[in-house]
Amino acid sequence: MTLDKRKSQILESIIRDYVETAEPVGSRSIVKKHNLKISAATVRNEMADLEEMGYLEQPHTSAGRIPSQVGFRYYVDCMMQKETLDDSELELLHRILNENIGEWSDVVSKIGSFLSQVTNYASFVIVPSIKLSEFKDIQIIPLSERTAMLLVLTDIGVLLHRKIEVPPTISGEELQLIGRVFTRVLSGTKLEEMRRNELKALREELRNRRKVIDTVLEAVDIMMQGCQDDSVVISGSLNILNEPEFKDLDKLKRILTILEEDVLLKQILPDMVGEEVNITIGNENKAEDIKEMSLVVAGYNNFGEMGKIGVIGPIRMEYWKAAGTVESLRNILDQVLSKKYY
Amino acid sequence: MTLDKRKSQILESIIRDYVETAEPVGSRSIVKKHNLKISAATVRNEMADLEEMGYLEQPHTSAGRIPSQVGFRYYVDCMMQKETLDDSELELLHRILNENIGEWSDVVSKIGSFLSQVTNYASFVIVPSIKLSEFKDIQIIPLSERTAMLLVLTDIGVLLHRKIEVPPTISGEELQLIGRVFTRVLSGTKLEEMRRNELKALREELRNRRKVIDTVLEAVDIMMQGCQDDSVVISGSLNILNEPEFKDLDKLKRILTILEEDVLLKQILPDMVGEEVNITIGNENKAEDIKEMSLVVAGYNNFGEMGKIGVIGPIRMEYWKAAGTVESLRNILDQVLSKKYY
DNA sequence: GTTAGCACTCTCGTTAGTTGAGTGCTAATG
DNA sequence: CATTAGCACTCAACTAACGAGAGTGCTAAC
Incomplete structure (x- = not known):
């Protein structure tokens, strides 16, 4: 059901005034403010109609009207013109x-x-969350004797990082190498599928570095939990x-x-x-x-x-x-x- | 100037009650609440003294007293015992x-x-801000033909990263190499001193890659601006x-x-x-x-x-x-x- | 020095009266 | 028949008056 032109105009006037002032708006004031060519009494009649239809309501008898939620809904659905950026x-x-x-x-x-x-x-x-992104690159940068920084780069350019502990026996070169193997084997894998798929191949290839693999996987796991939401x-x-x-x-x-x-x-x-x-x-x-x-x-x-x-x-x-x-x-x-x- | 014991006790009672209730506290109520062995009238006399000394004030004549800022200051300086975590x-x-x-x-x-x-x-x-930290490691990881991720690791374990554009002619290995040269030359340099010091040596060593050096330096500069505050x-x-x-x-x-x-x-x-x-x-x-x-x-x-x-x-x-x-x-x-x- | 007693003060909450904006209805108008 | 002027009516908001209550300051007694 759509409103006739005059009712629309009145409803819109009331909405705009009410949005601006947060006060109930009276018949007289909108006639004045919007230079309507009709008298306040006429507006009152229309307002009574609009109220009956549910588009307006009165906080109390002797106050002006405010738009009801239904009124706003009608305005949004049938009358509103989106205002673009100036x-x-x-x-x-x-x-x-x-x-x-x-x-x-x-x-x-x-x-x-x-x-x-x-x-x-x-x-x-x-x-x-980025849980559906793919691995792109994994790097392990030694920080100290026993710690390294694990970096995981995803295909959409998000970088995750986390400090990990590594055995002191392992060299920087080897860490880099391990990173490279990870990258080669896992690149293109969905982050969330990682655990199931290529893990075996990885274990195979780095079988003498099982400890480090597990540390890395665990760290990845924790990082992933951090971006689950x-x-x-x-x-x-x-x-x-x-x-x-x-x-x-x-x-x-x-x-x-x-x-x-x-x-x-x-x-x-x-x-x-x-x-x-x-x-x-x-x-x-x-x-x-x-x-x-x-x-x-x-x-x-x-x-x-x-x-x-x-x-x-x-x-x-x-x-x-x-x-x-x-x-x-x-x-x-x-x-x-x-x-x-x- | 320090207060005698009774005045201290009264001041403290008023402070604790007032902090708890946010209401002016009267003579009678503190006698009751803290089981003081003196009468309300005595307390009133003491309160009048404390007010004269500036430690208390009255919102209006017929209200109780509240501690003045000076009163709180005295409490903090001379009476307060820090309460540790339970x-x-x-x-x-x-x-x-x-x-x-x-x-x-x-x-x-x-x-x-x-x-x-x-x-x-x-x-x-x-x-x-981390502006005084030292470089520890710099890595450049290729992302696509024309872009790479620049990573800067500082000695306190903070990782900065930023995407940079690289000439498509440059290979991944070469990027890694450049990263390594950066690391070798700059490692141990204060982040903020970077520009002045080792820059010449760097330019020397990578003279055929001037473009990339500048890109990296510019990126570092921007990242540093981001952590200036x-x-x-x-x-x-x-x-x-x-x-x-x-x-x-x-x-x-x-x-x-x-x-x-x-x-x-x-x-x-x-x-x-x-x-x-x-x-x-x-x-x-x-x-x-x-x-x-x-x-x-x-x-x-x-x-x-x-x-x-x-x-x-x-x-x-x-x-x-x-x-x-x-x-x-x-x-x-x-x-x-x-x-x-x- | 301390305390009981009492008059006094001032806020707060309540009630009653007043004001004014706005309505709804009726009757007159074009 | 739609529109409008006029008017009585309603109700929130403001104001003033008032009593209650909490608390003080002072005085006189202990």
């Missing part, structure tokens, strides 16, 4: 992306912080301090806690996120703790896995801006990551 | 330290988070949400902003921090923004440079606990870092 923002973005960037985790964090700056909401980027980059969580709906300390604390704990944040996100920008408003969120917030999320392609990028803010959110910005940055992430990073 | 806390700490720890930055962040957990204040650890690890900043003195949103925001921005946090710390635990109370802090907070900081020895570890909390702080815990963890950090980490 020139100065684009320029800022390009400046950021042209700065010295060593690895793609830098790109992610910079884009995240840009997102929160532009929208004034908290932003997050979920980066899928998708990593989360959060920016601008303090933006919610500016929203009047969170003047309540308890609410505030709940939200900030979620924003501080990666695990919690991952739990609240909608399971299915496609490439399209996905908006969940208030109660549409499955997690109890954020039923007073809205999410704007999109998926991006992170070396074949689905990553997520988005913002979290009050229900009274500038969805047009948030959706447009998230979409743009999703595309840029896709684009940047599609040039394989080595 | 058994369960020690056990927790050891469990944490025995978990898998790959490199010392893990130690730092774990100790930081332990500190904030135990004290219930926000904790910070300042880790000096001391890094900061903050934990438990949300603890301040529990303190009633920060129910005011503006205050809260100021503080949280400081705790989110490394740079700001570094600015507010006292310049001179010795190995001893250093306490600055309220207005004793130079920075305007934290004149309503207290700092408990100690320096630790981070591979020859001075690092800092401490907590930041309300003036109404459990100084005894904070000071004891900071001291213990300072020592542990010293101890852990003194076994050179390779």
Whole structure:
């Protein structure tokens, strides 16, 4: 069911005013502010209709109206036009992306912080774990008599490293050699399949160095455990301090806690996120703790896995801006990551 | 000037009650609570004295007393006994330290988070930049036709890495060779002195690979810029949400902003921090923004440079606990870092 | 020096009254 | 018949007044 033109216009006016001021908006004020060619009384009639339809609600009888969650949903689905980045923002973005960037985790964090700056909401980027990447190179660099640094390079250019203990009898050259054998045998293997497949061949070839093999494998195992979870980059969580709906300390604390704990944040996100920008408003969120917030999320392609990028803010959110910005940055992430990073 | 025994006892009682409840404490209540053998009236007389001396103050005539900042200072200087970690806390700490720890930055962040957990204040650890460390090993691992991964290992076991572009004409073996020459010539050089000293020798030896040398040097330069600043690890900043003195949103925001921005946090710390635990109370802090907070900081020895570890909390702080815990963890950090980490 | 007693002060929470923005309804209008 | 002016009505927010309670300071007695 779609609204006639006048009702749409009124709904939109109310949404924009309410998003801006966080106050219920009255009939008179929107007529004035948006130069509508109708009287306040007419607007009141329309508002009564919109309320009956469920798009507006009144905090109390003698107050103005505020958009209901259903109202926001209708707006987002049927009326919203995503607002893209303006020139100065684009320029800022390009400046950021042209700065010295060593690895793609830098790109992610910079884009995240840009997102929160532009929208004034908290932003997050979920980066899928690298568990499906392949080995590319393994090196063992001696540090001291008994220790060495194990380096594992994956095909997407991620470098893992860990200190290991080695028998003092083993020489630096031999360590290098062992590294090379590892590289030759394992190169191209999925990180997670490593244990099962080529292990036997490896044992065979280095049979007199079983100890070192085991140490290395164990270290690899530990490193892998360290990257099992998708990593989360959060920016601008303090933006919610500016929203009047969170003047309540308890609410505030709940939200900030979620924003501080990666695990919690991952739990609240909608399971299915496609490439399209996905908006969940208030109660549409499955997690109890954020039923007073809205999410704007999109998926991006992170070396074949689905990553997520988005913002979290009050229900009274500038969805047009948030959706447009998230979409743009999703595309840029896709684009940047599609040039394989080595 | 020191207080007589009874005044001390009263001051301490007031401090402990006030720290616990955040409410002004009255004469009657401390007599009851601490089973003092004197009457409330006597206590009132003593309190009047203490107020005159500047150790106590009254929010208004008909309220109890609260310790003034001078009062806290006197307590800290002349009466406080640092409270060390209890058994369960020690056990927790050891469990944490025995978990898998790959490199010392893990130690730092774990100790930081332990500190904030135990004290219930926000904790910070300042880790000096590694600019004074020495090269230990340089490796160049080919990634693709035109790119390679540059690895720089320092003597304290920190690994820097960065992707570089290499001419497609150069072979993997040659890259390795170049890495080895770098290692041989530069090993033992301070990172920051690199440019000046052995550069000529290097250019000499690899004169037909000038391009690659420059690329590598440039990359090293960029990596060094990335570690020029001391890094900061903050934990438990949300603890301040529990303190009633920060129910005011503006205050809260100021503080949280400081705790989110490394740079700001570094600015507010006292310049001179010795190995001893250093306490600055309220207005004793130079920075305007934290004149309503207290700092408990100690320096630790981070591979020859001075690092800092401490907590930041309300003036109404459990100084005894904070000071004891900071001291213990300072020592542990010293101890852990003194076994050179390779 | 210490303490009991008491008048005094000031905050806090409650209640009652006032104000003003905004509505809903009705009747008049084009 | 849609629109509008007019008006009575509602309710949150603000203010003032008031009593209760916690705590003090002072005085006089021990």
